[in-house]
Amino acid sequence: MKNEKSILRHYFTILKTSSFVILCLLSTLAYSKDLPLYFYGDMSSNEWYGAIQGLQEANAQGKFLQLNYKLIHKTKLDDVKADKPYAVISSLSPAKLRQALLANPQIPFLNISSIAEPFSRLCTPNLFYIRPHPSSLVAAEAAWKAEGRIEAKAVLWHHSFKKYAAAQLNKRYKKNTDRRMNSESWSGWASVKLFSDTLARNGPESEISIVNFLKKSLAFDGQKGRDLFFNSYNYLEQPLLVIHDDKIVGEISTSQLLSAESGAFSCK
Amino acid sequence: MKLILAITAIIVATNTMAATNRAFVSNERSDSVSVIDILTNKVIKTVQVGKRPRGVGISPDGNEVYVAISADNAIAVLDPVKMEVIRTFASGDDPEAFAIHSNGNLYISNEEDAMASVYDPRTGALLATIDVGIEPEGVAVAPDGTRVAVTSESTNLVHIIGVPEHTIQNNVLVGARPRSVVFSNDSQIIYVTAEIGGEVKKIAADTGNLIKKTTLPDQNAKPKDVLLSRDGKNLYVAGGRANKIFILDAESLDHKNSIPVGKRVWGLALSRDGSRLYTTDGLDHQVTVIDTKSEKVKAVIKVGKFPWGIALDD
Numbered sequence: 001m002k003n004e005k006s007i008l009r010h011y012f013t014i015l016k017t018s019s020f021v022i023l024c025l026l027s028t029l030a031y032s033k034d035l036p037l038y039f040y041g042d043m044s045s046n047e048w049y050g051a052i053q054g055l056q057e058a059n060a061q062g063k064f065l066q067l068n069y070k071l072i073h074k075t076k077l078d079d080v081k082a083d084k085p086y087a088v089i090s091s092l093s094p095a096k097l098r099q100a101l102l103a104n105p106q107i108p109f110l111n112i113s114s115i116a117e118p119f120s121r122l123c124t125p126n127l128f129y130i131r132p133h134p135s136s137l138v139a140a141e142a143a144w145k146a147e148g149r150i151e152a153k154a155v156l157w158h159h160s161f162k163k164y165a166a167a168q169l170n171k172r173y174k175k176n177t178d179r180r181m182n183s184e185s186w187s188g189w190a191s192v193k194l195f196s197d198t199l200a201r202n203g204p205e206s207e208i209s210i211v212n213f214l215k216k217s218l219a220f221d222g223q224k225g226r227d228l229f230f231n232s233y234n235y236l237e238q239p240l241l242v243i244h245d246d247k248i249v250g251e252i253s254t255s256q257l258l259s260a261e262s263g264a265f266s267c268k
Numbered sequence: 269m270k271l272i273l274a275i276t277a278i279i280v281a282t283n284t285m286a287a288t289n290r291a292f293v294s295n296e297r298s299d300s301v302s303v304i305d306i307l308t309n310k311v312i313k314t315v316q317v318g319k320r321p322r323g324v325g326i327s328p329d330g331n332e333v334y335v336a337i338s339a340d341n342a343i344a345v346l347d348p349v350k351m352e353v354i355r356t357f358a359s360g361d362d363p364e365a366f367a368i369h370s371n372g373n374l375y376i377s378n379e380e381d382a383m384a385s386v387y388d389p390r391t392g393a394l395l396a397t398i399d400v401g402i403e404p405e406g407v408a409v410a411p412d413g414t415r416v417a418v419t420s421e422s423t424n425l426v427h428i429i430g431v432p433e434h435t436i437q438n439n440v441l442v443g444a445r446p447r448s449v450v451f452s453n454d455s456q457i458i459y460v461t462a463e464i465g466g467e468v469k470k471i472a473a474d475t476g477n478l479i480k481k482t483t484l485p486d487q488n489a490k491p492k493d494v495l496l497s498r499d500g501k502n503l504y505v506a507g508g509r510a511n512k513i514f515i516l517d518a519e520s521l522d523h524k525n526s527i528p529v530g531k532r533v534w535g536l537a538l539s540r541d542g543s544r545l546y547t548t549d550g551l552d553h554q555v556t557v558i559d560t561k562s563e564k565v566k567a568v569i570k571v572g573k574f575p576w577g578i579a580l581d582d
Contacts, residue, residue, distance in 0.1 A: 060382060060402045061423035064439035165421065165445070168379070168403055197424065200441055219424075221444050221464040225490075 032068040033204055037192065038080060039073050041091030047112050048073075049177050050188025051089055056176070057189075058196030065200055071192065080104050086199065086210070089191045094127065101127055108211050110191040114184065126211045129235045130187045130194075131156060132254050139257040140240050144250060152244040157186035160248060161241060164225035186222075190236075194220040194228070231255070288348045288581045291537065291546055292333050293555055294321035295572025301335055302555075302571035303351050306539070306582060309557060309567040313351045317344040323365035324577040327389070328372055333579065334389060336363040336376065343374065345389065348581050357392030360385045365577070367407040367416065369431070375416045377404035384418045384427075386434060396434040401425045406448035410455035415473055417458050419446035426460050428476060438476030443467035447492045452518070453500040459518075461491035461505060468494065468505060470521060482521035486510040492534040497560065498542030506533045506547060513547060513558065525563055529556040537578040548575035 037055075041047055055071045062069055072085070077100040080088055088109045090097060101109055101124045112130045140154035159170055159180035173181040173189070181189070195210075197220050202213040218229050228238045235254070242250035290312075291304040301321060303313040318337030325334050326348070333346040342356045343363060362380040369375065373395060374387045384404055386396040401420025408417045415437070416429045426446055428438040443462025450459050451473065460469045466489035469481040484491060490508030496518060497504065503516040509532055515525040530549025533556075537546045544566070545558040555575060557567040 057402055057422065061425065064401065064423070064425055064427070064436070065441070165403060168422070171380075172402075197444075200424075219444050219465065225464070227444065227465055 032062070032066045034068050034070060035062075035196075035199065035204060036070045036072055036083070036085045037195065038083075038085040038088045039071055039090075040075070040077065040088065041112075043073055045091060045188075046179070046182060046184035047091045047188035049179060050173075050181065050185030050190075051112075051192050052188075053173050053176060053181075053185070054189040054192025054196075057172075058192055061196065061200060067196075067200060067204065069192070069196055080107060086204070087195045089188070089195075091188075097127065106209055106211060108195065108214055110195060112184075112187040112191050123233060125215070125234070127234060128214060128230055129233075130191050131183070131236075132238070132240065133235055136235075136254045136257050137240070140242065140252045140254070143252060143257060144242050150244055150249070152242045152249055154240045154252065155243055156183035156238070156240065157181055158241045158243055158248050160246075164221065164223050166223045169223045190220075190222050194218060194222070194236075287330060287540075290348060290351075290582075291555070291578055291580050292324050292326075292335070292346070292348070293535075293548060293571050293575045294324045294335055294577045295553075296320055296322060296550070296574040296576040298572030298574075299337075300572045301333075301346065302575070304555065304569055304571070306544075306580065309569050311569060311571060314572060315346065315351055315353065317346070317353055318342060318356065322576045323363065323376075324579045325366060325368045325374075326579050326581050328368065328370055330581055332389065333581070334366065334368070334374060336366055336577075338362050338364055338379070343376070343387070343389065357387070357389065359387060360394070360397070364405050365407050367409045369409050369416075370413050375407050375409060375418070377407050377418055379403055379405065382420070384416075384429070398427075398429055398434055398436065400427050400436075406446065406460070408449045408451050408458065410451045410473065411453060412455040414455065415451070417449045417451065417460075417473070419449050419460060421445050421447065421463075424462075426458065426471070428458070428473060437474075440471055440476040440478075442469050442471075443481075448494050448506075450494050450496055450503075452496060459494050459496070459503055461494045463490045463492065463508065466491060466510075468503065468516065468521060480521050482516065482523070484510070484514050485523050486512065486514075486526070489514070493536040495536045495538050495545075498538065502560075504536055504538070504545055506536050508532060508534065511549075513545065515563065527558055527563055527565065529558070529565065530554050530568070535575065535577045537580045539580055540582045546578050546580065548578050550574045550576065 058069045080100045081103050091113045109127045137154045224239045237255045239251045239253050293302040301315045305312045319339030321335045323336040333348050335344045343359045344356045347354050360378040363376045364379040366374045366376040376385050384398045401423030403421040405421045406419040418427045426440045430437050444464035446462045448461045466484040470479040489510040491505045493506040495504045503518045505514040513527045530552030532551040533547045533549050535548035547556045555569045559566045
């Protein structure tokens with residue numbers, strides 16, 4: 001009896017020890033670095049839905065690189081300083097971000113607002129504009145019309161865009177959300193994706209700041225067929241789609257439209 | 269013993285087809301395969317195969333031609349002599365490209381499913397699936413059969429997978445939108461093209477470490493297919509909308525030459541002796557034939573709409 005108890009105790013010890021070792025190994029293997037991104041804006045918006053799509057795709061890459069992105073909806077900008085997220089994605093007016101921008105110079109703020117209001121020319125190094133300057137859209141439409149073409153509208157994205165694997169992105173988004181991807185949802189998607197691509201290349205522990213890396217080493221095509229980049233005023237230079245009667249009739253690049261001399265980009 | 273060996277040799281010889289000297293070109297928007305007689309450079313037959321044919325390849329014994337019919341979620345199997353479809357088998361969603369192992373198994377990139385799948389084409393049996401990144405495309409099998417590389421276009425990764433375990437050994441971040449991959453002759457190196465940024469990377473297959481990278485010398489270059497010359501010294505890169513083939517030194521990745529071909533060149537195939545390179549020029553609906561010694565265009569052959577892939581039986 002004493003021997004049987006001793007044997008049982010012995011086997012129980014082995015079982016406990018090996019379970020602990022296995023769990024430790026599993027936790028090491030499964031270890032991913034959590035990378036919180038804060039979102040400020042309306043959770044019923046197209047921007048939010050686009051950002052969620054971007055999150056899913058960022059983690060489809062991240063799972064192979066031990067990176068786990070989290071998109072957290074926030075309302076209080078004070079939380080940025082308190083929590084130090086890896087990035088802020090905002091569809092708020094840039095003017096509302098001023099205090100948070102200045103208080104957190106090392107955190108990139110990716111602005112995806114539609115800037116319908118009079119534009120506040122905030123030129124802080126850590127504020128990045130995903131959507132073009134309003135003057136760029138006007139210039140694109142004017143340039144298109146000046147060639148003797150029909151009047152058309154310039155947009156960031158269209159649900160019928162097929163080139164450069166755009167069709168695949170449109171299909172994924174529709175499947176996941178039952179919505180068509182548009183300029184708002186594309187900008188939400190792009191903000192998460194370009195950040196995640198940048199972080200994957202730079203590494204979350206790198207000494208090179210993410211703000212600098214976004215500025216100088218962005219390698220993101222946004223499914224628009226070429227490398228996009230932030231110009232000297234932190235606007236994302238990118239191809240725009242020209243739309244007439246809900247059909248794509250052309251493409252025009254923002255880099256062809258406005259120069260620094262035009263004054264559109266000067267900071268207050 | 270000698271008698272057994274002799275009988276085995278006879279069986280193998282009779283089961284392995286004599287080459288048909290044909291090229292098989294998938295026409296993405298014609299739902300067809302153009303069959304070219306490579307001795308005359310003429311299309312001798314157009315075979316309707318199924319919806320949206322893309323990847324194409326020849327079985328190791330030369331008895332069958334496989335075509336990924338993406339919109340049908342299947343692989344069409346053609347008889348290369350009769351030039352007709354003899355069967356199809358389900359291959360998982362949206363097969364885009366595939367590579368054929370020397371054991372006959374197909375390694376397929378399932379573009380919509382973020383998956384690579386392994387099929388026995390003889391039975392249509394699914395042997396394994398491997399989770400990869402979003403929009404997998406390029407697939408290559410190492411000549412020694414111990415690894416497979418798969419690019420995932422939207423997640424900018426190349427996944428190096430061990431065979432026969434079918435588990436990922438390394439995930440390597442590459443340039444934006446990696447389209448195609450090829451192993452070196454000794455299976456130790458992989459070369460990957462990245463469409464955006466016009467980049468080619470040379471990576472150690474066992475560690476995933478970057479050895480070298482280069483940017484193609486043309487701002488319009490959007491590299492797609494990549495092949496190694498038979499002697500392993502040159503890399504041929506389809507330049508996409510640069511409408512050129514770029515020839516790089518496989519060791520240094522230095523640019524050696526560019527050969528103008530038709531518009532939006534994507535697919536590449538090399539003759540068995542390495543003397544001819546065939547390209548699919550999608551927007552010109554043609555195949556270009558290049559003499560690799562003189563590096564000059566020898567022939568241009570009109571095929572179906574938007575030719576995508578090409579495989580040679582020679």
